[in-house]
Amino acid sequence: MSLVHVDPIGIDLEVAAGQTVMAAARAAGYGWPTVCDASASCGTCVSIVKDGIDNCAEMPDDERETLARTLVPLDGQRRLACRLTVNGPVTLSKRGVHVTDGSSS
Ligand code: FES
Numbered sequence: 420m421s422l423v424h425v426d427p428i429g430i431d432l433e434v435a436a437g438q439t440v441m442a443a444a445r446a447a448g449y450g451w452p453t454v455c456d457a458s459a460s461c462g463t464c465v466s467i468v469k470d471g472i473d474n475c476a477e478m479p480d481d482e483r484e485t486l487a488r489t490l491v492p493l494d495g496q497r498r499l500a501c502r503l504t505v506n507g508p509v510t511l512s513k514r515g516v517h518v519t520d521g522s523s524s
Contacts, residue, residue: 421474424510425466428517434505440466441500444516452515457501462489464500466513472496474507 423432423440434443441451441464455461459481468475472495478486482502483493491497500513 421505422508423505424508425516426469426510426512427514430516436506437504439501440503440505440509440511444500445519448519450517450519451500451513453501455501459485459499459502462486462491462499464513465489465491465497466500466503466511468496468498469510469512471505471507471509474505474509476504476506478502 421434423434423443425432430449432440432443432447434440441453441457444451452463453461454463462485465486475495475498478498479502482499485499486493486497
């Protein structure tokens with residue numbers, strides 16, 4: 420279990436091994452901006468890694484392809500929350516993360 424801090428909302432998410440950040444957020448009652456419902460195709464969930472980049476898992480091919488297609492720099496600091504898994508503490512910046520009532524994203 421790794422801790423992911425998300426600003427500007429200022430929350431800490433517990434992310435299990437192999438679990439994506441977006442899945443962890445949803446499980447904790449938060450919505451993460453998405454259009455494709457976490458299928459790594461819209462790019463809407465892109466987030467900035469502010470700290471802990473070495474704790475981010477390698478980028479899968481579908482994430483890399485979507486970032487490239489949506490003209491996001493492949494610098495390792497921009498990651499799709501619907502594909503990002505972590506193995507240690509990470510701080511992300513993503514506007515639009517919000518509390519849900521548990522029935523929507
Ligand atoms: S939610 Fe669409 S790419 Fe991640």
